[in-house]
Amino acid sequence: MSERDAERSVSQTVRAQLALRDMILSGRLRPGERISELQAVDITGVSRTPVRLALVRLEDEGLLQAIPSGGFMVKAFTERDILDSIELRGTLEGLAARFAAERGVNARSLEPLKECLGDIDQLVRQDPISVEAFSAYVTMNARFHALLNELSASAPLIREIDRVSALPFASPSAFVMAQSALPEAHQILLIGQDHHRIVVDAIENREGARAEAVMREHSRLAARNLRLAIRNRTHLELMPALALLKSSAE
Amino acid sequence: MSERDAERSVSQTVRAQLALRDMILSGRLRPGERISELQAVDITGVSRTPVRLALVRLEDEGLLQAIPSGGFMVKAFTERDILDSIELRGTLEGLAARFAAERGVNARSLEPLKECLGDIDQLVRQDPISVEAFSAYVTMNARFHALLNELSASAPLIREIDRVSALPFASPSAFVMAQSALPEAHQILLIGQDHHRIVVDAIENREGARAEAVMREHSRLAARNLRLAIRNRTHLELMPALALLKSSAE
DNA sequence: TGGGTGCAAGATGTATACAGTAGACGCGAT
DNA sequence: ATCGCGTCTACTGTATACATCTTGCACCCA
Numbered sequence: 001m002s003e004r005d006a007e008r009s010v011s012q013t014v015r016a017q018l019a020l021r022d023m024i025l026s027g028r029l030r031p032g033e034r035i036s037e038l039q040a041v042d043i044t045g046v047s048r049t050p051v052r053l054a055l056v057r058l059e060d061e062g063l064l065q066a067i068p069s070g071g072f073m074v075k076a077f078t079e080r081d082i083l084d085s086i087e088l089r090g091t092l093e094g095l096a097a098r099f100a101a102e103r104g105v106n107a108r109s110l111e112p113l114k115e116c117l118g119d120i121d122q123l124v125r126q127d128p129i130s131v132e133a134f135s136a137y138v139t140m141n142a143r144f145h146a147l148l149n150e151l152s153a154s155a156p157l158i159r160e161i162d163r164v165s166a167l168p169f170a171s172p173s174a175f176v177m178a179q180s181a182l183p184e185a186h187q188i189l190l191i192g193q194d195h196h197r198i199v200v201d202a203i204e205n206r207e208g209a210r211a212e213a214v215m216r217e218h219s220r221l222a223a224r225n226l227r228l229a230i231r232n233r234t235h236l237e238l239m240p241a242l243a244l245l246k247s248s249a250e
Numbered sequence: 251m252s253e254r255d256a257e258r259s260v261s262q263t264v265r266a267q268l269a270l271r272d273m274i275l276s277g278r279l280r281p282g283e284r285i286s287e288l289q290a291v292d293i294t295g296v297s298r299t300p301v302r303l304a305l306v307r308l309e310d311e312g313l314l315q316a317i318p319s320g321g322f323m324v325k326a327f328t329e330r331d332i333l334d335s336i337e338l339r340g341t342l343e344g345l346a347a348r349f350a351a352e353r354g355v356n357a358r359s360l361e362p363l364k365e366c367l368g369d370i371d372q373l374v375r376q377d378p379i380s381v382e383a384f385s386a387y388v389t390m391n392a393r394f395h396a397l398l399n400e401l402s403a404s405a406p407l408i409r410e411i412d413r414v415s416a417l418p419f420a421s422p423s424a425f426v427m428a429q430s431a432l433p434e435a436h437q438i439l440l441i442g443q444d445h446h447r448i449v450v451d452a453i454e455n456r457e458g459a460r461a462e463a464v465m466r467e468h469s470r471l472a473a474r475n476l477r478l479a480i481r482n483r484t485h486l487e488l489m490p491a492l493a494l495l496k497s498s499a500e
Numbered sequence: 501t502g503g504g505t506g507c508a509a510g511a512t513g514t515a516t517a518c519a520g521t522a523g524a525c526g527c528g529a530t
Numbered sequence: 531a532t533c534g535c536g537t538c539t540a541c542t543g544t545a546t547a548c549a550t551c552t553t554g555c556a557c558c559c560a
Binding site: 049052053056057060062080081084085087088091092095099154155156157159160163164167 | 299302303306307310312330331334335337338341342345349404405406407409410413414417
Binding site for chain 4: 038
């Protein structure tokens with residue numbers, strides 16, 4: 001399918017949503033700035049109706065904030081908001097891991113997870129790790145987390161995790177690329193992979209508390225990465241989500 | 251302000267949303283049933299544009315489910331979904347309590363919470379408890395939980411708690427009224443109030459783990475109520491949310 | 501009789517016209 | 531000079547007309 005066909009196949013609403021999200025995350029629309037519907041029409045090239053739907057969707061995605069008198073503005077986040085969102089994700093993923101462990105999962109469901117574990121092993125075995133490997137890690141890591149969440153077999157929980165992870169700075173892989181520029185990079189990746197291994201082991205042995213605790217701690221690696229990267233001012237361009245930071249030290 | 255004025259002052263979108271939500275929760279629209287936009291126009295009396303927005307909002311509220319080929323259907327929930335949602339709320343409220351405890355709150359912020367505690371005390375002191383007192387309890391309980399969540403001072407967390415609690419069967423007071431018909435009613439209320447007291451104490455003493463644990467356990471009272479009420483088949487009409495139950499034993 | 505194809509009806513997706521309202525700017529009066 | 535009022539502009543909220551797509555039913559052919 002050609003790119004043009006693909007563009008035609010998605011609805012105007014989705015197209016508008018993607019375009020606006022891109023504008024926001026790239027920082028071309030600054031936090032606090034009001035987005036008028038007509039302005040959004042100019043940006044996206046679609047009419048007001050789908051633009052309106054896209055704005056509503058971006059609002060509950062958390063990127064926009066409704067103005068009481070009508071309309072929307074770009075939401076601003078504090079560093080605390082970001083750290084809290086990461087802790088929030090960790091808590092939810094911890095709950096998912098606990099559910100999986102306590103309720104038990106059959107051996108076959110664990111197979112793809114272990115396979116994924118092996119794939120990541122191969123990546124982190126390199127020293128130093130290439131940028132391509134980092135990029136591959138982001139993909140595999142996302143897959144691992146998705147598989148893990150599914151093991152909870154809890155639709156309401158998965159829904160909330162997906163929602164929280166949709167925030168650009170709260171996803172499991174948000175700051176992995178930024179981390180690639182840090183001297184501690186390799187070590188952090190090895191620790192993260194150890195967490196992965198432990199949580200699978202805990203689930204297999206039906207150790208709910210252990211599974212929960214390690215997933216919580218796992219999310220704090222992302223918090224650590226964020227703090228390191230901000231303090232070192234290294235490669236802030238690898239973390240586009242930071243465009244949403246209020247009073248940013250950018 | 252007259253009722254008619256009030257009706258005029260809210261937008262058509264909100265009015266449509268309220269009308270449709272009412273139809274869903276009252277069971278007049280059955281789980282799995284498709285809601286066409288034109289049908290919704292007939293029900294609400296507003297045009298398709300605001301109806302569409304209302305449907306989108308109800309979707310991310312969790313009451314509707316998008317159909318891949320377009321349109322929406324009423325979402326169906328299993329008993330497990332409901333129990334998981336309650337556990338989910340408890341986990342989030344636990345996190346809020348832990349944040350409050352670990353980060354510390356000044357004495358003045360605790361005052362309204364303690365006041366609320368006292369008000370609930372007066373209610374549960376009655377024996378037996380009148381239906382009016384149960385109704386008042388629902389209000390005070392909601393206030394207590396709201397104040398507690400605010401103590402976390404975490405906007406992202408409060409946002410998620412509000413979202414989860416918006417599900418009609420996951421809110422802190424969802425099954426309190428049903429409980430009013432149970433013989434264990436008074437005892438359960440006293441235990442719940444004890445939890446309230448403990449979490450305030452834990453926050454005051456900066457005992458994060460204790461605050462978190464008690465709020466988790468607190469939510470399980472709701473789960474217990476639900477199970478009791480369903481098994482006893484008592485006053486299912488007091489739990490309109492159960493209209494959403496899949497293959498319900500209604 | 502069963503399966504496939506085509507048509508029709510009704511649904512959603514989209515665009516646009518119109519109405520109502522909030523906010524800003526300027527002008528006048530005190 | 532400052533405060534208040536009025537007007538004007540531009541935005542959002544709403545309704546509706548049009549286009550496209552899905553789906554269900556009927557008919558025809560094998």
